[in-house]
Amino acid sequence: MSEQPETRTAASAVVSYLLVVVAVATAAAGVVAGLSSPPMSWITCLVFLLSVGVTAVYQMPIGRVTGLPPFGVAGALLVVGTTGPNPVLEVGLWSIAYFISRVVTTRALWMAAQWTGVAAIGGIGFVALSRLLIGLGWWAPLALVLSVLAYMLIVLGLEFLRERGRWSIEHTFGLSALSPWRLLGVLAMCSGVAIAVYVSSTGLLGVVDGSADELRLARETIPLLVVALLFYGAAKRRQTRDSERRLSGVVDAARALPWDVQQDPKETMVEFARRAIDAAEFDVRRRPPGRNEIGARFSPINATDPQLTPESMAPDDEVTEEHQEDAVEPTEYLVASRKNGGAPFTPDDELALDAIGHIASETARVRGAYDTLLDRVDRDSLTGLPNYNAFQRSLSRLNEDRSYASGIAVLFIDLDQFKRLNDTEGHHIGDEVLSTVATRLRASVRPHDFVARVGGDEFVVVLTKLQSLAEAKAVADHIVANIGAPAMLGGREYRPLVSVGLAYSGHQETDPQSIVVDADHSMLAIKKSRRQGGPSFESSIGISPHRSSRINEIVAKAIDDGTLNVVYQPIVNTLEDKIWAFESLVRYTHPELGRISTSSLIEKAKGLGRMDLLTKQVIEASLKAAREFRKIVPGISVMTINLEVEQIRDEHVGAFLKDIVPRYPDVSLCLELNERSTKDIDDDLRAQAEHFRQLGMLIALDDYGSEASSVGALVRIPMDILKIDRSLVDNLDDTRQREVVRALQGFGDAFDYSTVVEGIETQDAVDVLVGIGVRHAQGFFYGRPVPFAQTMSRLKAYGPAGTVTRATPVTGSGIRVG
Incomplete structure (x- = not known):
């Protein structure tokens, strides 16, 4: 006890x-x-x-x-x-x-x-x-x-x-x-x-x-x-x-002004206090310092995150009397403590801590004042939504921050017959309508979406983290249905009517304003159709045809001209820390539209009937690159390329493989077959895969563990390599994930498969995987996918080393696939 x-x-x-x-x-x-x-x-x-x-x-x-x-x-x-x-x-x-x-x-x-x-x-x-x-x-x-x-x-x-x-x-x-x-x-x-x-x-x-x-x-x-x-x-x-040391800590705190707005001011304050004072522990709390402790009063007045988000732009919450009192009087202390037997703090320690606390309080006060002013400048006073300026900044940020596979869509929403409502019912009813629509918009979007009022009766919604245009349309339908619900205003029922233009972007835009322009044009087309006898008593959504057709043309031309780039990501033996293979991936950046996501590129290639042509180009570029890689590091002999299982038939890519692979006897080509595509495999495909293995090719089951992977996928097709999807290793602190990976590694060992774990980003993850017996890994920790020239530079500088001392940049020119 x-x-x-x-x-x-x-x-x-x-x-x-x-x-x-x-x-x-x-x-x-x-x-x-x-x-x-x-x-x-x-x-x-x-x-x-x-x-x-x-x-x-x-x-x-x-x-x-x-x-x-x-x-x-x-x-x-x-x-x-x-x-x-x-x-x-x-x-x-x-x-x-x-x-x-x-x-x-x-x-x-x-x-x-x-x-x-x-x-x-x-x-x-x-x-x-x-x-x-x-x-x-x-x-x-x-x-x-x-x-x-x-x-x-x-x-x-x-x-x-x-x-x-x-x-x-x-x-x-x-x-x-x-x-x-x-x-x-x-x-x-x-x-x-x-x-x-x-x-x-x-x-x-x-x-x-x-x-x-x-x-x-x-x-x-x-x-x-x-x-x-x-x-x-x-x-x-x-x-x-x-x-x-004390002086340096205080001076560093002063010189760092204005403190990083992305970091909690309390964490920043503790960081500078630790530089200035030798103490066992630092804490920010409401209780004053006690024995073996010193403290400084800290006033976190309005210390909020100034980043403009839909949540931060919501209407002001009700401020209670207690919160008002906290905003005026300092209620927290920056406390430094030592153990009973340790050396006591000196008066100079107290002065240094007090100075840092004062700097932090003033920083919080100034930041709070700045946030308040920014909030007033960027917020629409009637609806509490971000205004046009805030929308422009957020659109730029959302466009830049999205990943390759993440699409965004802009909904340009216009309230129909709003001027007539103002003229007949009065501006106070018009204001109520605008407030109602704003409230419904805010309640209809998802947490990561963005809503703004950009004009008198115009609103904009930016949908994020989309996978397809169909998903954007489904979310837009939900929003329009909520907006159009009846509302009692001034004692009368009113049903808001809107015209909505939708523009979808599956890639990062060089000029994100072009999405807004396309959405605006689609919205104007809806309003024009109303004037020409179209539906006048129901809300409508118009989808921009311009963007979809333009991207189709761009992708088709890039594949036909062979202007797509192939990039290479290393696959490493974790025990020896040596590269033994590269995976080939396709990328494309349009001079005007910017980067087109890989998922969008593949989807368009399939829809345009050019997927086999694209795959052949990647195979040829990869084999040529492998021959050059081997001149520098002979131990790198495997190149992996992605394709779906149906593509290995002779009428697709199979015949091309049988012809080109024998020309590169010193290179082992590995076909990464997507796990989802193996569900409908038949005997002919299994026989074709076995024939490829006899020709010296390797077969890998890719993305195992993503979505609804089944055990049956492990036995549907002959294979040499099992690639475990990053979703199975995103939290290796979880015992269940470790045991699943351990079991898959054991399965691979039992059937003499090489097991490769994808998505490795830290040394800690490598250490955990090595501890459970994993011998091969791939991920950003060992290198991002980079073009041919940069891959050659890395091999010349570091040889087969899996872990390098500097980050390898992602930009640059690559080998064209044509």
Whole structure:
């Protein structure tokens, strides 16, 4: 059963009182011993007190992390108690000097008394052991080293008990936070000082000219003064470094203004505080700092994310009285804390932390004011939606941020007969209609879509993360149906009527404004059809024919002219970290429209009846590239290309493969058959696949694990390589994912398949896969798909190395497939 907090608190209090009693008793015993025995020279006493006090200022860290108690060299001066005639007096004087030094440096009387108690117990052990060993005839330096070690063990043991053994890096029971090398350094330094003082004070360095009293005084004081001056200088140098660190942290915080708006200001504040102050932990909380802590008030006033999103552009939420009070008064603290036994914070630490907290508060205030102004500038006051300016920025961002496979669509929405409604019913009814439509739009779109009001009765919706035009049309139908629901306005039922133009984009646009223009033209075509006798009493959606037909023409011409580019991504042996194969992928960037997504490119090629031609071009380009790759790295002998299982028939690509592959006997061509396409495989296709294997080609089952993959796919077609889809390794912290991959690797080993895991992006993922037996991987961690020229440059610079020291860029010219 764990110890209750109340019990721990009571026990800690008892220990603290006992340590204070030890400190007081030791000092008192020293005073009594001094009064009842022949006194030391007052000069010697003064020098001894001064030397211990000054030397105690110098403290050295002993842990790998902040929070463990530092260790000083002052304990080495207890050697005076070893050589002197009155050890009780000398230990007592040492304790008094140590206590005064700790009070002056920490301004914590009670904590200084506790530390003095711990040090006094260690000092008693040091003097008792050293006098005993030297009295028994031990070699003095060895006796002093053992006594210093005993002193350290006693002090560290007591501090360990006070901390209840929580000396691990995770602040749990253990010793992992201790640094053995630093402890050895402290032991060596303390032992060296003790031996030096002992040798000097006992006259082992020779005799100097002068009277006996002068000689004794010199022996007693000069070593102490030298040690004091030496470590006083070291302490001041450390204080200077600490001051420089504090100043640097505060200056860095000021120079970084304005802080990164993408990052939480609290995280930024803690980051700069960590640079300025040596502390075990930092926290931002509502509770003020407590014992062994310092804090600065932080006012997170209006510290919001200024990024313009549909959520941030929603109407203002109701502000409660409590929130208003929080916006005026600082309610949080930036707190730095140390363990009980650690060195205390200094006033300079508090000033530095307060400065960083003040900078953070001012940053939050200015950012909040900026956000408020930006919100007012970019928001339509009537509906609370983003306005035209905000829409333009968001469209550009959404166009740039989407991936290859992600489409977007623009809906240009116009309220029909709105001017007549304003003229007949009044502008107040018109305003209600606009507000109602805005509310319904906001409720109809998905979380990642965007809504704006761009004109008097015009709205725009940007649909994102689309896979096809059909999906965009389905979402648009849902939106229009919600808008057209009846509404009671001014005591009368009103059914909003809209004309909607839809323009779909399956690729990243060079000029995203062209999508808006196409959507606007489609909307105007709907309105024109109404005027020419089209449907007048129902909402309509017009789809832009211009974009779809234009992309078809572009893709058809690119394939016919052979202007598509092939890029290559390495496949790596994870155990040897060597490339053994490349996968060939097709890319196309139009001079005006920009990049066309691979999925859109393939879809268009199929629809245009040019998929086989495209595949043949990729095969030929890949085999030519492989021959060049092998001239640099002979070990790279495999090129993989993607195709569907139906394409291996002779009437599609099969005959072409049988003709071209024998021309490249030094290259193994691997056909990656999509797992979804193998569902309808027949005996002829299986026989064709076996024939290809006899010709030296390899067969791979691609994308296994995506969507509704079945176990049957593993036995439908003969294969040599099993490629596991990235969706099965997107969270390798999940035990289930690891076990699935382990099982598939075991299946591959049992049937002599090479198993390749796709989508690897980090070293951590590689380590996990290696741990469960995976020997082959592919993903951005090893390299993005890049054109031929850049692949050649990589091989020339790094050879077959799977992991390179610099990122390989994605842009550039590649081998054309024609």
